Amino acid sequence: MPKKRRPREHIIADISVNYVERLIFLCGYSVERVEYDYGYDLIIFTYDSSGEIENGQIYVQLKATDSLRVIEDKETISFSLFRSDLELWLLEPMPCILIVYSAKMDKAYWLYLQAYFESLANFDLSQIRETITVYIPQENLLNQEAIKKFANYKNKVLQQLKGVIHHDI
Secondary structure, eight states, rough: OOOOOOOHHHHHHHHHHHHHHHHHHHTTTTEOOOSSSSOSSSEEEEEESSSOOSSSSSSEEEESSSSSBBTSSSEEEEEEEHHHHHHHHTTSSSEEEEEETTTTTTTEEEEEEEHHHSSSSTGGGGGGGGGEEEEEEEBBSSSSOOOOOOOOHHHHHHHHHHHHHHHOO
């Protein structure tokens, strides 16, 4: 009787987490893996230049694939998302980043989800059925510069929230 085998999907998923975590650590940030994935795989915590923790977090949904779908322009990746995930991500005040990792190329690409959908003319979440396709420019290559951009996005959101949040009971 054959033994249990580890599927390729699990292998490339672990490689993708390792790939992303390394870039986060190289920026001087920390990351927590989400054990029970209900829409987020990683949470990034950022630190200022003196090493002090900053407020807010960055949420990451990570997808690993052996077959990256590039559209005809050869510059854009298409990827399908579930509406149920969008309902979580688009209502989150902190940045949610989709990262698509190509195991064959050992590269990853990113999309700032809230900003992407805010930029779509006439986008209405209630009109989405089960899935929607997003388009990620290949210029959105995941590297240290991109991770630092995510921290900047988070800090800009926090600036917008100043004076808006009240914890009155």
